[in-house]
Amino acid sequence: MKFGNAFKIGVVCFVFVLALYDGTGAQIPEHDITVGRTIHTDKPVCLVYRDDGFWVTQAITEDTLRHYSMDGTLLAEYQLPGSVQRYGVAWDGAHWWIGDNNYGSETIYKCELNESEKRLEPVRAYAWPYLGPSGLEWAQGYLWVSDDATDIIYRVSVGDTSFTAIEDWCSTNPEPWDLAWDGTNIWSITGPGGGFDPVHGEREIYKHDAAGNIIEIWHYPPADDPGQGSYGGFGTGLAFAGSQLWYCDTDRNEIIEGILEPAENWQIVYQTDFSSDPGWITSWPDRYVWDPATGTYCFSHIMYTYSYVPIAYDPTLKYKLEFDINLTQCEWGSYFNLGLWDADMLTKGPTHWHVRYHHVDEGNSACIVYWTNDLSGGGDSPIMPFALNTWYHNKAIYDPTSDMFTLEITRKDDGVLLGTYTLAAVGEFLNIERLGISCTQSTYGDRLQAGCIDNVVLSVPAVGPVIPPIAEAGDDIVADANEVVTLDGSGSSDPDGQIIKYTWKRLPDGVIIYSGSDPTCQTRALGRVEEVIELTVTDNSMATATDTLKIISRTTQDLKDQLAALQSQIEQLQQQNQRQQDLIDRICAWPPIKQWLRRAIRLGDLNQDGKVNMSDFALLTKDWLR
Numbered sequence: 001m002k003f004g005n006a007f008k009i010g011v012v013c014f015v016f017v018l019a020l021y022d023g024t025g026a027q028i029p030e031h032d033i034t035v036g037r038t039i040h041t042d043k044p045v046c047l048v049y050r051d052d053g054f055w056v057t058q059a060i061t062e063d064t065l066r067h068y069s070m071d072g073t074l075l076a077e078y079q080l081p082g083s084v085q086r087y088g089v090a091w092d093g094a095h096w097w098i099g100d101n102n103y104g105s106e107t108i109y110k111c112e113l114n115e116s117e118k119r120l121e122p123v124r125a126y127a128w129p130y131l132g133p134s135g136l137e138w139a140q141g142y143l144w145v146s147d148d149a150t151d152i153i154y155r156v157s158v159g160d161t162s163f164t165a166i167e168d169w170c171s172t173n174p175e176p177w178d179l180a181w182d183g184t185n186i187w188s189i190t191g192p193g194g195g196f197d198p199v200h201g202e203r204e205i206y207k208h209d210a211a212g213n214i215i216e217i218w219h220y221p222p223a224d225d226p227g228q229g230s231y232g233g234f235g236t237g238l239a240f241a242g243s244q245l246w247y248c249d250t251d252r253n254e255i256i257e258g259i260l261e262p263a264e265n266w267q268i269v270y271q272t273d274f275s276s277d278p279g280w281i282t283s284w285p286d287r288y289v290w291d292p293a294t295g296t297y298c299f300s301h302i303m304y305t306y307s308y309v310p311i312a313y314d315p316t317l318k319y320k321l322e323f324d325i326n327l328t329q330c331e332w333g334s335y336f337n338l339g340l341w342d343a344d345m346l347t348k349g350p351t352h353w354h355v356r357y358h359h360v361d362e363g364n365s366a367c368i369v370y371w372t373n374d375l376s377g378g379g380d381s382p383i384m385p386f387a388l389n390t391w392y393h394n395k396a397i398y399d400p401t402s403d404m405f406t407l408e409i410t411r412k413d414d415g416v417l418l419g420t421y422t423l424a425a426v427g428e429f430l431n432i433e434r435l436g437i438s439c440t441q442s443t444y445g446d447r448l449q450a451g452c453i454d455n456v457v458l459s460v461p462a463v464g465p466v467i468p469p470i471a472e473a474g475d476d477i478v479a480d481a482n483e484v485v486t487l488d489g490s491g492s493s494d495p496d497g498q499i500i501k502y503t504w505k506r507l508p509d510g511v512i513i514y515s516g517s518d519p520t521c522q523t524r525a526l527g528r529v530e531e532v533i534e535l536t537v538t539d540n541s542m543a544t545a546t547d548t549l550k551i552i553s554r555t556t557q558d559l560k561d562q563l564a565a566l567q568s569q570i571e572q573l574q575q576q577n578q579r580q581q582d583l584i585d586r587i588c589a590w591p592p593i594k595q596w597l598r599r600a601i602r603l604g605d606l607n608q609d610g611k612v613n614m615s616d617f618a619l620l621t622k623d624w625l626r
Contacts, residue, residue, distance in 0.1 A: 033205070033220040033245075036257030037415055039072040044248035044255055046089045046099075046135060046178045047237030054255055056237060056248065057089050057098075065089060065096075065120060068255070070241075070416045079119040081109050088136035088178065090143065096120055097143060099133035108133050108145070110158075126163055134191060135238070139181035142166065146176040148191050153179065153212065169212030176206075180238040180245070185209065189238045189247055205238065205247060205258070220247060220258055242417040243408060266320060267462035268540040270311060271500050273455050275516030280307045291452070295516075299336075300329075300450040311458065313340065318399045320459040324412060326391045327357055327451035336449055338456075339396070355394050355407065357386060383421045384409065392418075393455075469494035471547035473535040478557045481527025485551060487535070490519040492547075494539040501538040506531060507548070529556045 041056060048055040053069045057080070067075045080098055088099030088108075096111040098120060106128035111120035128145070135146035143156045143163070153176055155167040177191030186208045207216040237248030237255065245258040272278040275295045289298050297307075313319075323338055330336075336357040386392060391412040398405050405423040410416065472491030479485050489502045503515040504523070513533070514521035525531065531551040538544050552560075 028214055028217055030217040030219065031260070033218050034259040035221060036259045038252070038257070039068055039255040040253060041066060041068065041074075041255060042253055043250060044253070045087055045236045045250075047180075047239040047246065047248050047255065048089050048091050049239040049241040049246065050091060054239070054241075054246070055089065055091070056255060057087065065098075071414050076118060078113065081111060081120055081122045087132075087134045088145070090136035090138045092138040092143075095123070097136050097138065099128075099136050099145070101132050101134055101148075106130065106133055108136070108143075108163075124161075126158075126161075128163075135176065135178035135188070137179035137181050137186070139186070144179050144181070144186060146179050146188060148175045148177060151176060153186070153188060153208075167212065169208065177236050178238040178248075180240050182207075182240045182243065182245075185215075187238060187240075187245070189236065191236060205245070218258070218260060220249070220256070222251065243420040244417050265462040265466050266459040266542065267497065268457055268459050268500055268542070270309065270458040271456070271517075271540075273501070273516060274453075275514075276518060278309070280309050294452070296452040296454045298450075298452040311340070314460070316400060317460045318397065318401070321396045321457070322394065322459075323355075323456045324391055324393050324454040325357065325451060326453075327386070327388055327449070329450040330357065330388060331449070336451065338394075338453065340458075355396055383407070384419055391454075466543050467494075467496040468543040469497075469499050469537045469539040469545045471535050471537045471545040473533065473547040473549040476550040476552060477525075478552050478554055479525035480554045481525055483525045483554075484522055485525055486520055486522050487513070487533060487549075488520045489535045489537065489547075492519065492535070492537045492545075494537075497540045499537045500540050503536040503538070505534055505536075507534050508532075525551050525553070527553055529553055 039054065041058075043058050045057045053067060053075065056066050056068065058064050058066065063080050065078045065080055067078070069075055081100075087101045088097070090097040096113060098109045098111055100107040100109065108126045108128055109120075109122040110124040110126070111122050114121045130147045130150050130152075132147050132149040133145050134148040135144075137144040143158050145154045145156055146152075147154065153169040154165050157164040157166050175191040176188040178189055180187045187205060188208065189205045190203065203220050203222060205218040205220060206214045207218070209215045236250055237246075239246050245260055246255055247258050248255055273295060274290060274297050277290045277292075278297070280297070290296075291298050299307075319340070321339065325336070325338070327336065338355055393410040393412050395408045395410075396405065397407075407421045407423070409418045409421075411418055470493050472489060472493075474488045474491060477485050487504050489504075492499055492502070499519075500517060501515060502517070502519050502521075504513040504521055505511060506513065513523045523533075528551075530553070532548055533551060534546055534548050536544055536546045
């Protein structure tokens with residue numbers, strides 16, 4: 001077993017860490033991760049994703065591997081082999097690999113799952129020559145190991161009794177912990193050495209190229225109360241579920257979906273959520289129905305139909321098409337398409353790209369999703385079966401630079417990513433003029449296709465920085481209980497685009513009153529003393545802004561008006577009293593009056609009757625007037 005010259009590696013690592021630059025000398029791009037879905041688990045360390053959910057080892061001295069579904073349900077716990085420092089975990093498709101980081105006897109175990117006894121049984125133990133096999137990943141027939149003590153990532157060929165290092169990378173990561181493979185690149189996450197300081201730690205995830213260079217740095221956010229987690233405060237586990245990154249954060253005690261925002265911002269060129277009639281042109285209007293009750297676009301047919309909206313298509317731009325679909329019937333021979341087509345929708349040629357939900361095989365009961373670049377079916381690529389009465393979210397992207405399509409399909413009810421697919425384009429898309437859907441029974445007779453679509457969005461990369469819109473909810477409203485009032489956000493604006501959605505909701509309960517493209521909507525006053533209504537506006541770059549207004553009960557307002565009037569009267573009386581007091585002060589300041597007052601105070605009992613009363617003042621005044 002030969003792992004290279006440690007001194008040489010150390011020198012390379014030192015030079016490599018001097019600056020965050022890639023192999024070409026260019027500065028490495030850095031981005032921020034947005035937190036998506038989360039799964040709570042105590043003291044998570046390393047992470048594996050399989051089709052049946054997440055598998056996570058618990059921090060350091062725990063001896064369990066926990067299995068969670070994608071919705072966060074704990075399905076099972078399995079005892080691990082080894083001593084007291086179990087960190088890394090990997091799955092090679094047939095066996096589990098567990099890294100035992102017990103200093104002085106570091107070992108990596110190849111294991112089988114004993115379901116009946118809920119344990120991982122070692123079938124072979126491999127000695128690890130360095131100090132810390134903290135993270136493991138299996139990719140392309142090799143075991144990848146991150147060593148947190150030497151800050152090196154190894155690609156290892158596994159023999160019958162030993163390892164052989166194929167590559168060893170130095171990492172600018174101050175302590176590379178877990179590893180993940182995205183299908184093309186290895187990613188690493190900072191461990192306690194680099195992120196132990198919960199406030200000032202790196203909290204970074206690195207993407208490596210094939211030579212080990214770091215080509216992207218992603219910063220994941222700290223917890224609301226950093227450093228209060230059950231084990232330190234840093235990232236540990238890392239895994240990809242399809243194209244979606246997930247990581248473990250011991251500060252939050254969570255497995256977290258890390259949303260990798262693309263370097264480019266998307267600008268929407270067309271969108272409809274069917275909250276209002278989108279005005280799509282249809283060949284058979286009676287077979288495509290906008291349903292205002294559900295805010296969806298539904299269809300049912302036994303022959304070829306289509307519906308579309310004209311678009312301006314630029315073949316030099318990248319396009320992203322997203323939509324939701326729920327098919328209730330999909331009989332053999334019928335299919336549904338949604339995509340971009342040329343001016344003649346019946347033309348059979350490579351000027352179309354779309355997603356097809358199709359029941360193509362009479363002997364197969366499953367309906368299949370196809371990713372196609374040819375309306376005639378010649379470019380169809382079957383990718384996955386789908387279920388009826390289930391909503392699916394589709395995200396399709398065509399990139400003219402690479403002439404490639406990508407498609408992601410997510411089940412909406414639980415957010416599970418079902419797959420990511422790629423397809424090479426055939427020819428250039430020069431004449432596309434329509435975003436449309438078609439439903440057809442093909443040539444197989446009277447076959448029924450029925451269902452609904454929702455949330456259709458077509459986007460292109462935005463040019464330049466995105467300026468957020470300005471929300472204007474309008475003035476406060478006074479109304480009686482149950483009185484219909486109009487909320488008007490038409491005063492809102494967007495400096496660099498257009499507002500595509502207005503969302504009104506009550507606070508603090510968050511009940512949505514309306515969400516759609518119309519700036520105005522109506523609602524009924526609830527009769528509360530005050531209702532706070534929030535307006536959120538979204539522009540075509542998906543930037544948002546908010547503003548609020550109040551709906552005030554008329555009874556409350558009347559009381560306020562009466563109190564205001566009473567307060568005004570009190571203020572007037574106070575002003576009168578003040579004027580009288582000012583007059584008295586001026587009179588008392590007149591020298592003869594001041595002299596008279598002084599004599600009254602000084603002389604006191606002038607008639608010597610033993611009392612100071614009006615008789616004394618009468619004598620004083622008589623004397624003073626003389």
